[in-house]
Amino acid sequence: MKIQDYLKAHKLWVVSNVIVLFIVNSIYISTVVEYRSSDLLYMNGLLIIIQLSFLLIGFWQQKNKYNKAMKSSMEELEKMAIHDDDYIINMLYTLLQQQRFQHQNNEEAFKKKINEIQDYITQWVHDIKVNIAVCDLLLDETEDIKVRDLRNQIEQIKFRVNQTLYITRANHYSQDTVAERIDVGQVLRMAIKENALFLINKDITINTDLHHITVINDKRWVYYIFTQILNNSSKYTQKGGTVQINSEEDDHAYYIYIKDDGIGIPKEDLGRIFDKGFTGKNGKNVTKSTGMGLYYTKKISEMLQIGIDVKSEEGEYTAFTIIFYKLSDYFNIASNG
Template sequence: MIILYIINFIVLAFFYNKLGGFKENMSYFIFLSLFFLMCFLVYKYILNKQIYKKLSEKPKSMDDMLTIDPHSPLEEAFFKTIQEYMKLYNKDINFMKNSQKEYKIMLNNWVHQMKTPVSVINLLAQNNYDNEDFQKVALENRRIDYNLSQILTFLRIDDFANDMKIEKVNLKIVALEVVNELKEFFITQSVFPKLSISQNLSINTDKKWIKYAIYQIVNNAIKYSKKNGTVYINGFVEEDMVVLEIINRGIGIKKSDINRIFDVFFTGDNGRTFGESTGVGLYIVKKVLDILDHKISVKSKPGEETIFYIYFKP
């Protein structure tokens, strides 16, 4: 628009000069032209200032761009274009959500179907446990069952808040249930549990999910312990907070890995060495504890020990 104005100004000035009109009024002609140009630019700015303001602001959501009340053809065209982009965006989002939902349903059904033969294999192994080969089968079958359970939990973690029930839970009872469920793993790994939790130590949490979190940490503690080692599970009060401490003497965690152990699919040096880590367990633990509003921390000395702490608010 400005370019057309400049061309028009030059053409008019040329012919006006040819006709002898600039002998005394050249400066007046230029001033008048610039004045009208400035008026036009101010008018266009006022007319389209909503767009300029929106484009200069950082949007907080996609709907922010749809709050324009168009007052000019440019604003109306801009508004319609944004609406069309929003339709395409929502269409893509819905397609992705539906695809993800179908994928989760398919994977969930597959895991449940796999659980049946795993249960049958476990029953056969238990009935023939005196046989050394069946003991090995039982151990490998346990790993399959453990990984299948991890997949199920991973699929359900986004809906965890809908399944949450906060209540007063006895910490020692939960810890004993975890140890009992891992009894065979303790035996096969030649590792021993040692609990030191007061009988009346209670926490406000969801029993099902805190049990899952503790199970994952203790399972890892057994896996990475030295033969004939001990996993210590201690509960105590510190500065008005209940603290669960899980210690294992073993390979420890490298300093370069320790800040990433809660990242999804991160296996670290230990996972590559032992080849059994999926990098999912501790990720789920952290996510569960975050939703439950419990804090977790870890410290480790490579080649010596690893200590996990879970902090429960009063």
């Protein structure tokens, strides 16, 4: 609060004091037959000093209250409003109450709209999966030479539909997380099976050297992370390429390495592959990438307290490291559930 703001708020009080001073001077001059100018100046000076003193005292009191109110929480401000009859504190508290109420209403309306959209997307995904299943059955009855290419496209549609469902859930991941003991190797095999057709169509060999690893985490989301990384490997690995999957363990964590001998990631793109909507050179030239898969992979891994790192050499390889920290497991995940 500044002095000019205080004066603006109390301008009627200032004007009334000036009028009172003028009236006192008029009465003094009209009633005293022989008055001295020095006495008049002394009286005016004394009155002005008294008025300014009270004005400054009032300003400092209001300033202190205002500063305290601005630093207070809503609960502290409510206590101040109850125990202090100062109109500024009460007015500020009332305005903040109205603002909070309006914000809550807007937030609830926004959440309702978002939930309606998510419900629609979820229903749409389940409906379209029925149509895809029917297409699969029809293809099983067909011996046309183009069936393999068509089946590959249908598998791509399946993958994207499932990804849409996961992304929809990801915006409510705190309500959609279940901590459980999972076999990491088993989840990896499920993710490989999900991408099997993509890998087979490009004659990509999967080599695995995995230790038995059991962690406490969310099986469905860990599966999503592995599936997304393997799908990326299938996209950017040339025909006849290789994907090597290994595991290690130390005192701090379990490490899963997924390395392909594909086209690699340009150095200038490497630090941005987890950015939302970033497609990079490969995403534009090799595939029609949306730049959302790795963004949600990173987002979900952070939620699950899973580390994820990537190293790459353009034209040589890309290696993802998924890190399950031993000290993070159950309690961090349970607190998000």
